[in-house]
Amino acid sequence: MITFYDFASTVPGKTFNPNTWKTRYSLNYKQLPYKTEWVEFSEEIEKVCKKMGIPPTSKRPDGSGAYTLPAIYDDSTKTGVADSLLIAAYLDKTYPDTPKLLPAGTEALQTAFVDAFMSKFGSSWQLSIPLLLKLLLPSNVDFYVRTRSAALGKPLLDILPVGEEREAQWKSLKAGLSVVDAWYQKNGGGPFIMGNTPSFADFVVGGFFSFVKAGVQNVPEPEWKEVLEGDNGRWKKLGEALEKYEVMV
Amino acid sequence: MITFYDFASTVPGKTFNPNTWKTRYSLNYKQLPYKTEWVEFSEEIEKVCKKMGIPPTSKRPDGSGAYTLPAIYDDSTKTGVADSLLIAAYLDKTYPDTPKLLPAGTEALQTAFVDAFMSKFGSSWQLSIPLLLKLLLPSNVDFYVRTRSAALGKPLLDILPVGEEREAQWKSLKAGLSVVDAWYQKNGGGPFIMGNTPSFADFVVGGFFSFVKAGVQNVPEPEWKEVLEGDNGRWKKLGEALEKYEVMV
Numbered sequence: 494m495i496t497f498y499d500f501a502s503t504v505p506g507k508t509f510n511p512n513t514w515k516t517r518y519s520l521n522y523k524q525l526p527y528k529t530e531w532v533e534f535s536e537e538i539e540k541v542c543k544k545m546g547i548p549p550t551s552k553r554p555d556g557s558g559a560y561t562l563p564a565i566y567d568d569s570t571k572t573g574v575a576d577s578l579l580i581a582a583y584l585d586k587t588y589p590d591t592p593k594l595l596p597a598g599t600e601a602l603q604t605a606f607v608d609a610f611m612s613k614f615g616s617s618w619q620l621s622i623p624l625l626l627k628l629l630l631p632s633n634v635d636f637y638v639r640t641r642s643a644a645l646g647k648p649l650l651d652i653l654p655v656g657e658e659r660e661a662q663w664k665s666l667k668a669g670l671s672v673v674d675a676w677y678q679k680n681g682g683g684p685f686i687m688g689n690t691p692s693f694a695d696f697v698v699g700g701f702f703s704f705v706k707a708g709v710q711n712v713p714e715p716e717w718k719e720v721l722e723g724d725n726g727r728w729k730k731l732g733e734a735l736e737k738y739e740v741m742v
Numbered sequence: 743m744i745t746f747y748d749f750a751s752t753v754p755g756k757t758f759n760p761n762t763w764k765t766r767y768s769l770n771y772k773q774l775p776y777k778t779e780w781v782e783f784s785e786e787i788e789k790v791c792k793k794m795g796i797p798p799t800s801k802r803p804d805g806s807g808a809y810t811l812p813a814i815y816d817d818s819t820k821t822g823v824a825d826s827l828l829i830a831a832y833l834d835k836t837y838p839d840t841p842k843l844l845p846a847g848t849e850a851l852q853t854a855f856v857d858a859f860m861s862k863f864g865s866s867w868q869l870s871i872p873l874l875l876k877l878l879l880p881s882n883v884d885f886y887v888r889t890r891s892a893a894l895g896k897p898l899l900d901i902l903p904v905g906e907e908r909e910a911q912w913k914s915l916k917a918g919l920s921v922v923d924a925w926y927q928k929n930g931g932g933p934f935i936m937g938n939t940p941s942f943a944d945f946v947v948g949g950f951f952s953f954v955k956a957g958v959q960n961v962p963e964p965e966w967k968e969v970l971e972g973d974n975g976r977w978k979k980l981g982e983a984l985e986k987y988e989v990m991v
Contacts, residue, residue: 600930601928602848606854
């Protein structure tokens with residue numbers, strides 16, 4: 494049995510984090526049996542990972558390990574893995590008879606895709622702060638603001654974009670997503686990046702839109718609605734095609 | 743017979759441009775018969791394209807078409823195409839029995855790869871100006887400097903990086919290429935992005951390194967040598983694997 498570590502949230506029975514979504518989609522797509530262990534967005538992340546022997550995903554400036562979710566612990570192999578892309582590679586290798594997240598020959602292209610997709614956001618990730626603050630458990634908000642502020646070197650709430658800067662960030666976010674739409678247009682017509690079969694890249698894009706869908710329930714900014722319905726329905730269509738992999742276990 | 747429009751250069755019998763290289767690799771990989779028509783980097787580009795009915799690849803601020811190479815004209819279908827990625831898609835479609843540049847299902851991922859690769863350069867493309875100035879026909883240098891300066895809104899030679907900025911750009915360029923190397927590391931061990939079979943993405947990367955190899959013959963900056971030999975021999979190995987597709991016709 495696989496244990497999947499996901500973030501607890503205010504959305505009842507629902508995950509919200511764009512990164513842990515990537516792994517939930519992955520597990521559901523492969524129809525692997527798993528159970529979710531809900532982790533608070535707090536010191537609990539590091540505690541749980543250390544307890545299960547799940548390695549850190551990067552280093553802090555002081556050289557100590559930084560722990561993040563998603564993470565899994567696989568009982569059957571006694572293996573802990575963190576980072577959605579590493580988890581995808583682990584699952585493909587360990588369960589070779591399940592549908593591939595990184596189809597043969599595309600592993601490197603999928604990795605480049607993740608980089609290309611993330612690079613489209615630039616500083617417009619700041620637009621998602623209000624969503625995140627509403628989705629985190631109220632008891633976790635302080636931890637999030639404190640650790641993010643430390644990483645930024647200034648108070649997180651100071652960087653919330655306003656006025657012209659906010660306009661520019663919306664414009665940049667929408668333009669970036671339209672570039673991603675132009676990539677999808679080359680896929681031969683299916684809802685997924687490789688056509689009619691989903692792969693990890695779709696779960697990366699889907700994770701972002703699932704996060705937005707969860708967030709706008711509390712933060713009804715009209716721009717998010719435009720994003721969700723934009724690019725001639727591309728993201729709506731992708732969301733519908735991904736629905737069957739959104740089961741909560 | 744396909745006519746391939748490439749830039750004339752000071753390198754005897756050799757192409758140099760990173761973008762036209764993508765198409766030369768493509769044609770050679772497919773073993774399609776073609777002849778090269780050498781075009782000067784000057785008003786000749788637009789003249790030749792217009793004459794052959796090859797469409798522009800973008801628009802100038804005044805709304806008129808901007809013409810670029812690579813371009814091809816295919817006698818057998820009376821079709822002119824410009825832009826290396828559009829040419830690749832055209833060749834795959836028109837000659838379905840030749841090896842695929844964009845293997846089925848990867849068209850969108852390859853497109854995203856091109857974006858991801860180009861995004862690694864940022865302002866460090868400025869480091870390549872000295873190479874380009876040596877590779878262009880002397881009679882074309884003025885056209886290049888003039889049109890680039892107009893696009894930049896300041897004299898091209900003013901942006902040649904020096905001192906600390908130059909150091910920073912080298913660092914950024916090398917770091918960017920190391921990220922691309924990390925993508926290649928996921929390919930299962932072959933020299934190419936999809937493993938042992940080349941695809942368009944490799945020709946994009948190969949085009950950059952072929953340009954550098956041609957350029958450093960005249961501009962022996964030690965940093966370029968480090969780039970060519972960097973990333974644990976990744977680019978040397980890729981270059982060797984691509985050699986057989988570098989025939990000049």
